[in-house]
Amino acid sequence: MSLRRYAFPGTNTLCEKMGIRPVSIGRQTMHGMEGVHWRRTLPFYQMVILLRGENFYETSLTRERVLAAPAAFFTFPGIWHRYGTYKGKSARTFYFRFDGNIPRRYYDDHLLNPSQPVIVIRNAARIETLCNDVWHALGRPNDRYMEYASQGILQILQELLIQHGPVLSRTEDREITHIVRMMRKQIGELYFDFRTYCTANNVGFENMRKIFKQRTGYPPQQYFLRMKLAAAKEQLLSTDHSIKSIARAVGFTDQYYFSRLFKQHENMSPAYYRNECAGQNDDEGR
Template sequence: MVMFSVSHGELFRNGESIRISTNFLPSRHAPDHGVDLTYIPHHHDFFELVVILDGEGFHHIGETAHSVFRGDVFIIPPSVPHHFQASHLRLVNVMFRGNVLEPYEHELRQLPGFTALFTLEPRERLEGRRKGHLKLSGSRLEEVERLIHHLIREENSRAPGHSIMAAGLFFQLLTVLAREYQRLSTPEAHRILTISSVISALESQYPRRWTIKELCVRANLSPSTLRRHFIRAVGMPPLRYLAYLRVEKACELLTQTDLTMLEIAEKVGFQDSNYFARQFRRYKGLSPREFRRITRRGVSTRAP
């Protein structure tokens, strides 16, 4: 099977970070169309927010296929192979680069519904589970449709200040969807939101000296159950994920500031620079000093 790849450079114009389109399936585009690959297996290096407005069909993602219906909402992360199959399907794709979230990412990460929708539910979907997905109906779907249509109008108008208006509508849309996810009452959604609340707490208060007991109280779960659900959600236990978060934050400080190793260690939550160095090497494969030297030369480094 031919797999097409789409980069943000092919899609976003003039440095923009948000692009939105309405698609109807079956598509009228030829298979070799450069950008609109809705019904052709492809992947891309940006995020895609999908809202199903009408009809029904199948969404193939990775090695699995899920039925989709009016009101379904889900996120497709970068580098995930996917395509749609349907005889009648109307959907909206809001495509955006990860950096567009930066102005309000800290606030968004404090919403368990955001973490659930953007981080945990996509992983569940990719692994063949979808009972915890977001589905809108009635006035909720109408509200989201109105926001989307306003966003499309601003993007198409090219009027002065249209990018500011589009960004405002985009963040409003994300917040509405995060709140809606938090209203879900299915057992799977409840499980995802429970873990999301722990992740949100760790991400917003990563320097704090968290204990497993505190996290279990927050989640109302036993240590073994919390560990099992957490590993299923993010691939590692809670306190290891906390160390990972601290290392990621340390990377920013190493690159953007002249703080000493001890100052950075204390700022991100490590109690001494030696322990900080060991944890940093565990996740990045090199010492903090080496990381600073390499990144300041303009050479990127990636976690092993």
């Protein structure tokens, strides 16, 4: 496998304010049985742009599928994934790893959906130009590597979303966005009362429940639970708070119930997740 990459250790105040903190950017060509053939979990977002050839791709939420270029796919914090090339196949890709307020907001607004992580690229020339622009900017001497990377990742991300272009009812889209924001405000509660919300906002319960699942990939309560677990995972990796404290912060008064539920959904305990994912930064270079 041919791989070149730029890594961005540490934090950058301007990038944090811009909403995208780059972790690493790589350009690689894979041949045969190369890539990530094991189940890997990363603590940040990853955007992979497939420009030539084909990749297989699988996550804990999606079945294995083969993608032909041009295409893009995303991996999400705390959700295991596999991707790479099969025997006799090759692929050329860029990957971009990042976190920050913008990807989290796009996730909350269901623009980035772990159940629908693949985007078919309609204008490959435009995407490839943006990828190369970022790559060449990083190759020139300057003291703003992270800022250029942050700007470039955002441009590529937004261009992909524009090309993907789902046609949404504005009323329904606003309603679902409002529901998700209300869920986030109530992240410290054990339960989100979706029926009461619909009654208070004069929205049909069954119809909105159906639309919510279509847009997000999950029924409301399951989405709320995944939101709580995502918040817990973020705290496990970014703070030294005790598991008991984190459980309470996301609405679970019983630490042991929280740990059992976490393990049921993530196939590992909170303590193991903290130790395992904290060490998975960028050393595998894929």
